[in-house]
Amino acid sequence: MKNPVKKIAAIHDLSGYGRASLTAIIPILSSMGIQVCPFPTAVLSSHTGGFKDFSFVDLTDSMEDYMNHWKKVDIKFDCIYSGFLGSARQADIILDFIEVFKTDSNMVVVDPVMGDNGKFYTTIDENMVHKMRDLIKKADIITPNLTEATYLLGEEYIKNIEEDQIKKMLVDLSNMGPEIVVITSVPDLYISDNIDVFAYDKESNKFWKIGGKYIPSDFPGTGDTFTSVLIGSLLNGDSLPIALDRSVKFIALGIRESFGFTYPAREGILLEKVLDKLKMPMINSNYELLE
Template sequence: MKNPVPRTAAIHDLSGFGRASLTVVIPILSCMGVQVCPLPTAVLSTHTGGFEDFSFRDLTATMEDIVAHWRQLDVDFDAIYSGFLGSPQQEAIVAGFIDTFSRPDQLVVVDPVMGDNGKPYKTMTPEIIRGMRSLIAKADVITPNFTEAAFLLDEPVPRTISPERIKSWMLRLSDKGPGKVIITSLPVPEKQKTSAVIACDREDGRFWKIDCHYIPAYYPGTGDAFASVIVGSLLQGDSLPIALDRAVQFVSTAIRTTFGYSYPARNGVILERVLPSLNAPVTASSYEIVE
């Protein structure tokens, strides 16, 4: 029996305070008409972006119990969506989960959360990064930022990159398995204080790009928000450039809305103010094709 609404297994950590991971994934996808079945990798008192002395509980063993119960219930998923993973063992669990719950026409999205601004996150190890290179082979879509794309390819992170080289990177990433590759936070050297999001689709060989204007603030959880809108949009039947456009517009609106307040950046974007925009009519206007 077909699910009355799309059902997604969301494999992310859960932070009690600060909008990131599952506290971002669940409201966004729910607002987009998707049932979210969380498979938490860890529970934290806060996310790690700007908070100290946070509590952390690893849920690797619990993940295995949840997966076993879902298998017993014969739960099926229209999409599988993974984010931050804290160990090679968790990567192996996710890989096994994808194999176990595979079904025709299923969407598998891997957001390979490993680092940013040229550096790995404190919890990342070479073993975890190697494991992520293997995990993306099981994905239909991956959404690394520029730093993570370099890690996946075992390349140094350059300060700038030519259009020809970034296209080569994307094709190399696609050759590892995923048919659609989306890279965020791409530096645009000819436009000061501007970054870009670029995507490619192996099926039609086209590349798409959207420029993102700079706002002088960093909000944790925006990568989770971006990838979540991509998942919801593709499940709604949108094309890759439309999904790209919707995700960029939503995150840009959330950042601009939050920046207008005197509000601690570490709390994340004020998601509640902008969630209704996800149900507005789709107006694609900012993407361009890259020749």
């Protein structure tokens, strides 16, 4: 039976304060007309970006029962979307989840949340990197930032990276399993105030680049926002370059809107002020097909 509304299993943490993970994913995808079914990996009092001494409840021991109930009631998903993991063991549970709920007609998206700016997040270690490598083998799409891409490949983080090196990374990551690889947060080597997103589609053997102006701010949760808009756009019928472009533009819009207000940036971008823009038609597309 086909879902009357597209349905996503969102395997992420729930942070009580700050717009990240499920508190960003649910409103974004819901506003795009997609039902989000949360599968929480951990419950935190706040997200980990900019907060100290946050409470952290690891839900690993409850995840299998959670999954088994969904299996029993025979839920059909159009997408399985995993992000932040509360423990390395959770990767094995997610692999089981994919085995149970993956079909020929749905897609698996893995955002391998591990770090940024060349460093691990506080709850991540090398063991998680090995588990993430196992997980992306089962993914159709992955969306690491530049730091996470280097961890997955076992390479050194290089901030000022050449375009040809990025293209090689995209192909190398795709050879690990996923059909589509997206690398975000890549500083533009030639335009100093740009930050780029690169993508590779194995089936068409095409590379894409979407550039955007860098705004000097640090809002946690933008990776969750980007991937959520990307998934929503693809499920709603957009092509890959248009979905990428829509995601980049929405992030830029959210940052510009938020940057104009005085409030703690660690709360994340002000999604409540820009969610209504997600259904606007795309104009002036900014993607570039690379040779």
